[in-house]
Amino acid sequence: MNLLVAPARSPVADPSDEGNAAPLLPARAARDVALVLDALVLLGVARAVPSLAGPRVALAWLAALAFAVTFPLATLRPLAGRPLVAVVGLWGLCGVALAALLPGGVALLLIVVAIIQASRCAAPLGPAVALAAGLGYEAAPLAVARVVDPSGLLSSTLGLVFAYLAAAGFRRLREEKRTTEALLRDVLAGRDAQVRAATLDERARLAREIHDILAHTLSALAVQLEGTRLLVEQRPSDPAAVAALARASSLAREGLEETKRAVEALRGDVLPGPEGLPRLAAAFERDTAVPCRLSVAGEPVALSSEARLALYRTAQEALTNVRKHAVPASVAISLRYSAREAELTVEDVGAPRPLVPPGSGNGLNGMRERAALACGRLEAAPTPTGFRVRLWLPV
Helix, strand or coil, rough: CCCCCCCCCCCCCCCCCCCCCCCCCCCHHHHHHHHHHHHHHHHHHHHHHHHCCHHHHHHHHHHHHHHHHHHHHHHHCCHHHHHHHHHHHHHHHHHHHHHHCCCCCCHHHHHHHHHHHHHCCCCCHHHHHHHHHHHHHHHHHHHHCCCCCHHHHHHHHHHHHHHHHHHHHHHHHHHHHHHHHHHHHHHHHHHHHHHHHHHHHHHHHHHHHHHHHHHHHHHHHHHHHHHHHHHHHHHCCCHHHHHHHHHHHHHHHHHHHHHHHHHHCCCCCCCHHHHHHHHHHHHHHHHHHCCEEEEEEECCCCEEEEEHHHHHHHHHHHHHHHHHHCEEEEEEEEEEEEEEEEEEEEEEEEECCCCCCCCCCCCHHHHHHHHHHHHEEEEEEECCEEEEEEEEECC
16 A cells, blocks of 8 residues: 555555555545645746756756656555555656756655655665665765765755654554554454353353253152142042142242252352252152162362362252153162262163153253363263263363
């Protein structure tokens, strides 16, 4: 892109793109600046040519017109690479010619523009063109008048060096700014992607919590209410019916308590873990009248909060599945600790159930997701006498 024209928005600046410098001005302002510079050059030459004679007049006008034509075109239609070097070299040559013919501000203006634009060109061509233009400008009056003004020579040389260094430094700052902005956009895009991923993960976690709680509580409540209905139909005045209704009410309260604990867990409070297994086993045996034996082997080890919750919810969901889908004679819960992992097994013994395809059902999927999030693994498959769920969690 051109130094003066603001082009379409571009991503990270490529340092290898020698003509792709950051713009100084937007397109409309650059067009106005180009027209003003052309007018200054042409007016300056027009005021100075009366002092010239013969071919020197034509040469001065040729240099001025060459700059006046190419400068707006090169500004409004950005150049890069070797075409840019060629045009900058032409401007420098025009400036040197005018310095030899018409010493004064017009020649200096062309040389400054050429040097500023040469700072956009990659080494070694850019510095070489700028050096040649500067040396030519300083040597042209000496070759014509053969008179040296040391103070003027020093001040003009320092001014040209400053113009080149300032333009190059400004270009570098603009490129670094563009690079920083592009990196910032990438960081923001990555942060947004992480936020979206975290949101999806949180939604999945909430879905698992709701499923586990409602499936466990409502399935037990449904079994209890069905048994109570049959009991009331057969023996309306039996005191056992009142006890069954009281049990159903107790299950509803337990479900509310379980929901409350889940909400507390989602808020960051203490999550349920292995210490809740005895309560799950006792509640299952009380609700179903099916023996449920819990055994713990090994010294308890430290598990992450996610692993503790996965262990508890897996046992809870496995017992819910037994209640809903099996006719067990007994259920065994086994928790074994070792130095590197904790292993949970929930197995029912009774009438075999139909083969469940891997990954089917929200309960099995939820258990597998929990195991994966806790860096563990889960197996769930039928056995000759029932069904077994086995969970491994790393320490």
